[in-house]
Amino acid sequence: NRNINRPRTQPPYVQLTKPGQQAEAIVAHIKEYDYRRSYLGELEGVLSRLTPASTTNQFEQALADFGSFLGFPTERPDNAYAKGPDVLWVVDGGCGFVFEAKTGKKLDNPLTKDQAGQLLQAAEWFRENYVGFDCIKVSVHPNLKVTPSVVAGDLVALTYDSLNMLKIETKELLTALCESVLPPEQLTILCEQLLSKSNLKPRSLAKHYFKAFRD
Numbered sequence: 350n351r352n353i354n355r356p357r358t359q360p361p362y363v364q365l366t367k368p369g370q371q372a373e374a375i376v377a378h379i380k381e382y383d384y385r386r387s388y389l390g391e392l393e394g395v396l397s398r399l400t401p402a403s404t405t406n407q408f409e410q411a412l413a414d415f416g417s418f419l420g421f422p423t424e425r426p427d428n429a430y431a432k433g434p435d436v437l438w439v440v441d442g443g444c445g446f447v448f449e450a451k452t453g454k455k456l457d458n459p460l461t462k463d464q465a466g467q468l469l470q471a472a473e474w475f476r477e478n479y480v481g482f483d484c485i486k487v488s489v490h491p492n493l494k495v496t497p498s499v500v501a502g503d504l505v506a507l508t509y510d511s512l513n514m515l516k517i518e519t520k521e522l523l524t525a526l527c528e529s530v531l532p533p534e535q536l537t538i539l540c541e542q543l544l545s546k547s548n549l550k551p552r553s554l555a556k557h558y559f560k561a562f563r564d
Contacts, residue, residue: 362430362478371441371550372540374420375526376533385527392418392523396516401452401491401509408452412436412489416446419519419549426474433478434471440551443482447475448507450489459494460501460562468504485555493563501562511558522547 382388395418398411409425416423416438426433436448449468451460465488472486490506507515522543531539544550548557 362426362432370541371420372537372544375418375523375540376537378417378420379523379526379536380533385529389520389524389527392520396520399512399516403452405450405452408489409435409450412448412450413438415516415519418523419554421446421551427471433474434468437475439479439482442551444485444551445475445479445482446485446487446551446555447471448487448489451491452489454491456491457494458491459496460488460490460499460504460506461496462498464488465495465499465501465504485559487559488562493560495562495564499562499564501564504562505555505559506562507559511560515554515558518548522549 379385379388395411395414398407399415400408403411406428409428413423413425413436416436419438421438421440423436423438425436427435434447435450438446438448440446447468449464449471451464468486468488472484475482475484486504488504488506489512491509493506493508495501522540525543526536526540529536529539548554
């Protein structure tokens with residue numbers, strides 16, 4: 350139970366179950382609801398907490414839940430094990446999106462050396478626990494600026510503007526599915542068709558919504 354106090358000796362980390370097909374995972378979640386519109390209500394609650402006005406805990410939990418709506422296994426390793434990234438999405442293709450969420454920063458504040466270091470440490474934890482997986486290092490950050498002491502390298506940002514666009518596209522896809530009267534088997538086919546036309550598959554999502562920092 351992750352809501353009780355941590356034991357003094359941390360248990361060994363057990364990696365998330367490898368993901369299945371994204372479309373199948375999305376439809377499996379929808380099938381858990383007797384009324385598909387209720388699923389959209391759950392989504393709205395999560396999206397409402399994905400804002401800079403949320404507390405750090407609210408935002409990180411919402412980011413993890415958001416990944417689940419997109420069909421990815423997710424968790425909050427730092428919260429559960431006091432190690433690793435704030436939020437982890439394990440996506441199709443043997444890849445992990447490693448997130449450090451910098452909520453509460455002023456809109457013009459750049460990414461600092463310490464914050465970049467935290468993201469690199471989180472990525473190292475991921476490599477140790479997910480051998481052979483690719484890693485995309487993402488800072489949820491208000492802008493693309495870095496301080497002069499930071500060499501951004503392959504660090505990328507999910508800005509609030511990009512996050513809002515991702516929220517909109519996700520809601521459009523899930524609304525189309527939930528308003529459909531197709532049975533679950535055909536709903537999975539429809540989901541795959543919609544995903545193929547979208548920016549929501551892992552490779553397209555990373556390319557479209559994650560932006561390089563500007564040294």
